[in-house]
Amino acid sequence: MKRVLTFLHTYRLLAASICMLLLSLMLNACARLVPGFANAYSRHVYAFLTRTQGSFSGLFPISLFELCTVFLLCFLIFDLVRTLYHAFSSHKASQLLSFPLHCVYLAAALLLIYQTNCGINYHRTPFSVEAGIRYSSEEESADDLRSLCRWLVSKIQETEKLAEVDDIRILGETQETKSSGALELFRAGRNGQAAMQKLGILYPELAGDYPYPKPLINSRVLSIQQLTGMYAPFTIEANYNREIPYYNIPFTICHELSHLRGYMQEEEANFIAFLACVNANDAYFNYSGYLSAWVYAGNALYERDYTTFAALYGQLPDKAKQDLSYNNTFWDQYETPVSQTSERINDAYLKSNGQTQGVKSYDHVTELLLAYYCKQIRG
Numbered sequence: 001m002k003r004v005l006t007f008l009h010t011y012r013l014l015a016a017s018i019c020m021l022l023l024s025l026m027l028n029a030c031a032r033l034v035p036g037f038a039n040a041y042s043r044h045v046y047a048f049l050t051r052t053q054g055s056f057s058g059l060f061p062i063s064l065f066e067l068c069t070v071f072l073l074c075f076l077i078f079d080l081v082r083t084l085y086h087a088f089s090s091h092k093a094s095q096l097l098s099f100p101l102h103c104v105y106l107a108a109a110l111l112l113i114y115q116t117n118c119g120i121n122y123h124r125t126p127f128s129v130e131a132g133i134r135y136s137s138e139e140e141s142a143d144d145l146r147s148l149c150r151w152l153v154s155k156i157q158e159t160e161k162l163a164e165v166d167d168i169r170i171l172g173e174t175q176e177t178k179s180s181g182a183l184e185l186f187r188a189g190r191n192g193q194a195a196m197q198k199l200g201i202l203y204p205e206l207a208g209d210y211p212y213p214k215p216l217i218n219s220r221v222l223s224i225q226q227l228t229g230m231y232a233p234f235t236i237e238a239n240y241n242r243e244i245p246y247y248n249i250p251f252t253i254c255h256e257l258s259h260l261r262g263y264m265q266e267e268e269a270n271f272i273a274f275l276a277c278v279n280a281n282d283a284y285f286n287y288s289g290y291l292s293a294w295v296y297a298g299n300a301l302y303e304r305d306y307t308t309f310a311a312l313y314g315q316l317p318d319k320a321k322q323d324l325s326y327n328n329t330f331w332d333q334y335e336t337p338v339s340q341t342s343e344r345i346n347d348a349y350l351k352s353n354g355q356t357q358g359v360k361s362y363d364h365v366t367e368l369l370l371a372y373y374c375k376q377i378r379g
Contacts, residue, residue: 013105020108024115031123038123042262046121050260051208053117054236058211063239065232066216076103110234118233121262127272130205133371145366146308148373149301153312155278155290160317162283173246173326185242185249189213192253195280199272202279206261206272213253215242226334228252231259245330247323250277250288270296270365275372291320293369300366 031038057064083099128134193210200207214237216222222230222241229240229252238256240249254273263269270292277289294316301309313321 013101017105017108020112024108024111024119027115027120031120038120039125042121042124046117046262047208049117050211050236054211054260055209057235057237061212061214063214063216063232063237064235065237065239066214066218068235072106076106114233117236118231118259118264121259121264124262126265127203127205127258127261127263127268128368128371131203133271133368133375142304144370144374145297145301145304147378148370149294149297149309149312151373151377152290152294152297153315156287156294156320157315157317159283159287159290160320163287173323184246185215188249188253189215191280191282191285192250192257192276195250195254195276195282195285196257198281199276199279203275206258208261210257210260211237213238213240213257215240219243223334224336224338226331229256231256231264236260243330245323245327247288247291248327250280250282250285251292254285254289267364267368271368271372274365274369287320291323293365295324296366297369 031041079102080099086098189212192213196206196210197208216239219241220243222228223243227241228244228248229238231237232239238253238260240252240256242249244252251273254276255269258269258272258276261272263272274289274293277285277292280286280289298309298313301312316324
């Protein structure tokens with residue numbers, strides 16, 4: 001009888017794993033091949049999940065994803081030890097199948113959750129298309145790029161002066177002056193929520209409430225991988241790296257929150273983060289948005305017209321230069337084989353979800369910045 005029960009238990013786990021795997025593949029195929037499926041799913045099903053599961057996760061001040069990861073690792077270790085104990089105590093090698101079977105079931109369940117809370121959204125219509133902000137790379141001219149960078153420099157100069165009166169946040173950060181304490185992070189999180197909600201008034205595609213973004217307790221895990229933040233699909237949370245240079249935190253918060261509206265492509269999330277920051281009722285968020293945009297646009301200008309880049313860089317405020325210098329110093333210390341491996345994995349992950357440029361897609365925000373500048377600022 002015991003053998004029959006064991007067989008039935010094994011059969012149920014295998015059957016459930018296969019069903020979840022097939023459902024995941026079916027959802028992925030529908031998102032890729034059925035016109036309108038991803039859009040409808042994102043606007044209705046995923047929006048419901050964000051309002052329910054995402055709102056529940058947002059009630060907690062710390063990352064549930066981080067806690068669940070620790071719990072899951074502890075469970076797997078416990079299950080492995082228990083499996084080995086029963087196998088050796090009963091002298092039955094068949095008992096050893098229990099642990100890998102549980103791993104297969106868990107992997108299938110996580111894959112299904114990933115598809116429902118993230119994967120399908122990669123195939124929806126981009127935000128820039130829905131909002132009518134498009135700029136063809138074929139139309140791009142060096143003059144437009146120069147004009148964009150000049151405008152960004154002027155806005156950095158303007159917002160740096162306004163942000164300087166705020167004695168809580170730091171301008172011109174260095175390792176010695178670094179101070180991303182609980183008060184600063186809490187304030188940044190609340191301001192990030194407000195910035196995204198305000199942006200939703202300007203762009204209905206982004207309308208609605210946003211859960212509180214969470215700084216990871218063990219942010220070093222992200223630093224080692226050279227990541228500023230991450231969207232956690234299993235708990236529908238916006239998580240970010242609290243160790244990064246502070247000027248980048250507002251931009252990162254808005255970037256990760258944008259994923260909770262179903263916009264998963266990285267250049268789109270960067271662009272939404274820029275719009276949220278520069279339209280926020282907070283001078284430091286404005287500063288973060290313009291300075292982060294300068295990094296992307298400035299890199300593009302550096303490759304096309306170094307002379308103009310150098311001249312414009314020289315016009316940046318000293319504290320902005322110090323922020324950029326500290327940013328380089330911070331990330332240089334994590335240039336390791338681990339970070340390189342992480343980048344290759346991230347590159348493969350993005351390509352598998354339809355972003356053919358992989359990690360280079362982050363830089364494509366420059367095209368969207370050009371569209372915004374040419375059509376809404378310069379006119």
